[in-house]
Amino acid sequence: MSTDSSDVSKLIEVEDITLRFGGVTAINGVGFHVNEGELFAVIGPNGAGKTSIFNSISQVYRPQEGDIRWKGKSIMGERPDAVARLGIARTFQNIALFGQMTVIDNILTGRHIRMKNNWLTGMLWLGPAKKEEMENRERVEDIIDFLEINEWRKHPVALLPYGIQKRVELGRALAMDPELLLLDEPVAGMNLEETEDMARFILDIREELGISMILVEHDMGLVMDIADRILVVDFGKPIGTGLPHEIQANPDVIAAYLGADFSDEISVD
């Protein structure tokens, strides 16, 4: 997959955004873009501002400076639900599922923006509303099949194991039929087997569904294996963007992760 060629259209462009909370600058002039079909990774030490970048894209936070453009159009100042309707879905670092609802209902809520029935047609259980519910239920079953969570479908999600909850959350985001998927630490706290499963799902999503993704992750093995391009942030500042092998060799990145002394040693080698 070509990644850096200029003829590929840019799906989302983040231009020099700065986000401050009082005296704390969480993001300081971060800029990047994601091409269509690309798997873009954002890495950095804890507290570097990775999740704040996600929250800025989905407009949960409002950056004070800079611009975020979706297909060339600025989305700054939009409501989070309006951003979702554009086709940007996301998962959360500390799972944010709807705990008391079943797996099916959680994923059906992901279909919300693709459905039309309202309180009145729903209350009356009218023909078209009923038909729409059933059609979307079928879509949800496809996603449940895809993520192999069939046996859990009628359980309230709060009762499910952590790894399964992560999958349900991915399913809920997929149900939105997004064009861009923001994955916030999809394998955090998972064992090797669960990590491999999740990596396979991520690759399947890209290959079978053709959805572009931005991935925030601490598991370097996973990031280096599956990402097309990587952005490294530290203390809210971007310190490098490039292909995985470029990032591995970047002295600033090594300094950020291992300390300045190590970066000298390694670059000498």
Added chain:
Amino acid sequence: MSFGRPHLRTSYEQDSAIFPTWWQKGAAAFALLFITLMVLGNGAAAAIPNWLFGATWLAPFTLVIPFAIAALGYNILTGVTGQVSLGHAFFMGVGAYTAVALGGKGDGGAKACIPFHENLGLLESAGECGLGLPIWIWLPMAGVLAALVGILVSPAAVKVRGLYLAIVTVGLTFIGLHIARMLPEYAGDYESGRKWPKLDIRLWKEETPSIDLNEDGKWFGLIHLTEEQKQFFFLFAILLVMMAFAKNLVRTRTGRALQAIRDRDVAAEVMGVPEQHYKRIGFAISSFYAGIGGALWASYQGRVSPIDFSLLLSVEFVAILLIGGAGTIAGTMLGVTFVELLPKVVERLTGWLAGELDSGGVISTIANFLLTSGQQGDFGPVSTSPTAPGWPMSVFLWNPVIYGVLIVVFLIFEPHGLFGIWLKFRNYWKGWPFSY
């Protein structure tokens, strides 16, 4: 339809049905039949002692229905959407007063009524005014106007949550009471109230109603019913429709959006659910139910006053939800029946025990242990005298105590309420004799 394998579902429609299993369908049908037979007072029902479930329970049961409708609305706002409101009584009041303004009898038009005078007491003719419109106008309008008022106050309500919302809505209750006090020509005397439209069905303002709910008689030329039975069936039919609406709402797109806001509001927004918009919808629908409930309550009672819509009534709904089990319709029904009928059960049980005091046998012993017939001297904590001050307390003083203790017990031991107890019971016997 697969009769051979009752648990095999072959369509998503079957899977999301209100009563998905034959067992549940059967139970629902049985419950309907049981209620009908009880109300008609046939055979078996007559044998049940009156203090427990006999024929004299019809009126108390009928009175539960308006509360059940309002509680369905409260469940939508607080149980499903997770917004703790203490203003439900206010919306019931809005519904009730809309009903009386539209449906109240008299040729005075909408012009103000003559209020009761404190010194003159209750005048039969007083408060009889209003447009005299039929029920099919005043009942829906009671709901619609309550919903509109709900939307009107929602800009303040959707921006706050949790305890803050509770306090904002407490304010509503007091504003409502204050307005009623300021406008006695509409609200009637603060404590004795004014007359309300009678429950009967007319096409328009004609003299004889098409279906008379206030006199004994044959219904549809088929079955002879008393006034009370007619009113019960009429209100019960409305309740069933409102229950179906509530259930449908919860299992479709809007209901899921509301639950999503309850469970994780930020995540809901990121999934494309506009939070404030849906909170407003939840608020409006809940107020609609409250309005209908309030109008029916007022109409069934015949005379309801502003003070009935006080904070106490709002708190009662919190109790209903906690005791029944928040977020489920079955739980709401259990809760409302329990909370509204418990005082009556205690009262009648006491009355029955008092009658058995000197009968001898086990019941007499229990009665002697619990009751005190005189003013003093006995151990029994319950006085048979309704006006007994201090210890031993009368049954009317005991009721709030029992009520309070029950809420505490439920909060500690069974946060999912009566419905949670039922689920545990069911799951235990489903797996029996295996532990899971």
